[in-house]
Amino acid sequence: MDEDSKLIDAYLCGDEGAVESLIKKYQKEVYSLSYRVAGDMEEAKDITQKALISAVTELRNFKKKSSFKTWLYRITVNTALNHMRGNSLIKVELTETIQSSDQGPVSHLIIKERERHLKSLLASLPHRQRLSVILRLYKDLSVAETAAVMGCSEGAVKAHYHSAIKKLKKSFDGGYVNEN
Amino acid sequence: MKIKHDDIQDKLHDYLKGALSDELTLVIKEHVSVCNECANEINVIESLVKNEVPDPGDIFFSNLTRNVIRQAKVAKPQKLSLWEFLRLNPIAVAALCLVIVLVVYNYSGFISVRNLIKNTENTMATNKISEHKVKDISSAADDINYLEDEYEDTVSADYDDEEYAVMAL
Incomplete structure (x- = not known):
């Protein structure tokens, strides 16, 4: 039995310190994932708190079929998507960022500007493509783990990931800007 | 060792992390030097990975645990059925x-x-x-x-x- 399972069992038996350890272990990971999905620090803070509350509340329903980390990431992703769906301000903010970033040719921007541009392009991708990139690149998950978090097949994860990278590559070469 | 272009694309992130064997790393390095598509993909991945997450501050994380535990209790009190209690307590079962x-x-x-x-x-x-x-x-x-x-x-x-x-x- 791994450390997470022991902490979960201890918490379910009434040891509140166990869940405290569990939260402390994963809170930065959850925040980082929330930020990658939401793209805003304040929103990421809200999502982190909501996701962790959901996880603690639903802990007794965790069947241990996957790792706790995968399960927690799935809750975080769902919480983030629900949060963003219910918050139109984020959509406006993202749209504005994309519009402003599309104005100048990418080849003339400095490296930081390229990164910012890529970040906003990443935010503009369909959410499944975006999630596949976030989970694979930023969270270092395998294809199988990414599939478990996204609730789809490994083939679908590969397809989403490659579509996303292809679009980002086009934008990197200036093709994405020209097409739009 | 010969690897298809698509398979190399699947391994580019691991290549950048240095998580592949020496032999595979060499093969991919040679491929990237002649394949513009893969070279561009590496540039994209490197640029994406450089994007850092802003630090929300220690106060946020120090308050987070307490807030989560408090609100989780309000959200749904934990009720442990007899079966779950027994499943989690081998001494109790014995x-x-x-x-x-x-x-x-x-x-x-x-x-x-x-x-x-x-x-x-x-x-x-x-x-x-x-x-x-x-x-x-x-x-x-x-x-x-x-x-x-x-x-x-x-x-x-x-x-x-x-x-x-x-x-x-």
């Missing part, structure tokens, strides 16, 4: 098994003792009945013997008297 064994053992012991007592009582009752029967039979036999003896005595006494009478004549 104790429960021991109690069950003791109860079964005592109950079966009680039954066997009760049966023993019952059997003993039945045996004793049977014995008593048998004794009574034997006693009745033996007392009846005694009575018969007694009567027979008495009759014989009487007859012999009568006979003796007659005999005596004859002898006296």
Whole structure:
């Protein structure tokens, strides 16, 4: 039995310190994932708190079929998507960022500007493509783990990931800007 | 070693992390030097990975745990069913098994003792009945013997008297 399972069992038996350890272990990971999905620090803070509350509340329903980390990431992703769906301000903010970033040719921007541009392009991708990139690149998950978090097949994860990278590559070469 | 272009694209992130074998790293390095598509993909991945997450501050994380635990309690109180409690407590399961064994053992012991007592009582009752029967039979036999003896005595006494009478004549 791994450390997470022991902490979960201890918490379910009434040891509140166990869940405290569990939260402390994963809170930065959850925040980082929330930020990658939401793209805003304040929103990421809200999502982190909501996701962790959901996880603690639903802990007794965790069947241990996957790792706790995968399960927690799935809750975080769902919480983030629900949060963003219910918050139109984020959509406006993202749209504005994309519009402003599309104005100048990418080849003339400095490296930081390229990164910012890529970040906003990443935010503009369909959410499944975006999630596949976030989970694979930023969270270092395998294809199988990414599939478990996204609730789809490994083939679908590969397809989403490659579509996303292809679009980002086009934008990197200036093709994405020209097409739009 | 020959690898397809698509397979190399799948491994570019691991290549950048340095998570591949030396042989595979060399093969991908050679491929990237001649393949613009893969070279561009590496640039994209490197640029994406460079994007850092802003630090929300230690205060946020130090308050987070307390807030989460407090709000999780309000959201849904944890109720542990007996089955879940037993699943999570092997000592409790062992104790429960021991109690069950003791109860079964005592109950079966009680039954066997009760049966023993019952059997003993039945045996004793049977014995008593048998004794009574034997006693009745033996007392009846005694009575018969007694009567027979008495009759014989009487007859012999009568006979003796007659005999005596004859002898006296």
